[in-house]
Amino acid sequence: MKLFLTGYMGSGKSTVAEQLSQLLNLAYIEMDHEIERMEELTIPEIFEHFGEEYFRRKETELLKNTAEECIISTGGGVILKEENRRLLKKGVVIYLNASWDTICERLVNDQTRPLWNGNDDNKKEHFTGRLPLYKETADIVIDVDNKKPEVIAKQIVARLNSHH
Template sequence: MSHSLSAPFPLRKRPIVLVGLMGVGKSTVGKRLAARLHLPFVDADHEIEQAAGLTISEIFERFGEAEFRDGERRVIARLIDGRAKVIATGGGAFMQEETRALILERATAIWLDADLDVLAERVGRRDGRPLLKDRDPRIVLGELAAVRNPVYALAPIHVRSQPLPHEAAVESILKALAP
């Protein structure tokens, strides 16, 4: 686990942004982390759906991934407003150069990571993930990990999510954030 926290202003005033592949638990861990830190929690995908009046799947179907990513960037820029909160992003958000630069400059990015078998089991529990439509989740996740993990590694904090209760990941994050 790496913890280089060179924040231009105190951590407690910076948003904490969780990045990582789908199924790693960004939303679940984010809610629990926010509660432990007594901060608001925001799910960027939920905010995108609210702003568009459509589900993520519907946005992908109607407008394509490029249009979705543009809306995602705008929503994340609005969420990273200098106020402390915990933000869960979609798996592809940190892959977009502009979005990533914004997160790295104005927030504390935490890469939640997990083994592919853990991720595949977790994403198999629910539908509605456009990148998995009609495909084997383990294969898709492997392909995504190969491309995305080197970019996620740019986040200053890296926490492994184990096949344990999400509270274990929360504890690891709290340890990494401690001065």
């Protein structure tokens, strides 16, 4: 079983993937960290030196080359490319649905995300623009507001058991 965790930056994908990995005894890949490891650059450095499109190509390569049995914590923008959405459909897509308020609260002091460092109007537009793609791609939607990662992971396992 290949599980893809999707959702906007700050929705908890990486933390929940780690919890799920323990519950399901499956390896997990944190997509951004894996791209940083492969490129030997941080995400901000990749954006600065090569641009967002280059980074998006790296996401696609990673989706094409991941093992069949694993959990993948995707980057928040992975759903932007149609090819990626098709690749995600080869596994079970779990959308971690966080409200705008939750995202803002979690990212208030975050300086590591290139697409978060704009003005507030652009951020909200960016967020709402992606929502339909997350929903359309998802097999399972989990609301994450005011929930601990362990609780979210257990909800996912329960939904997976009823999903199959």
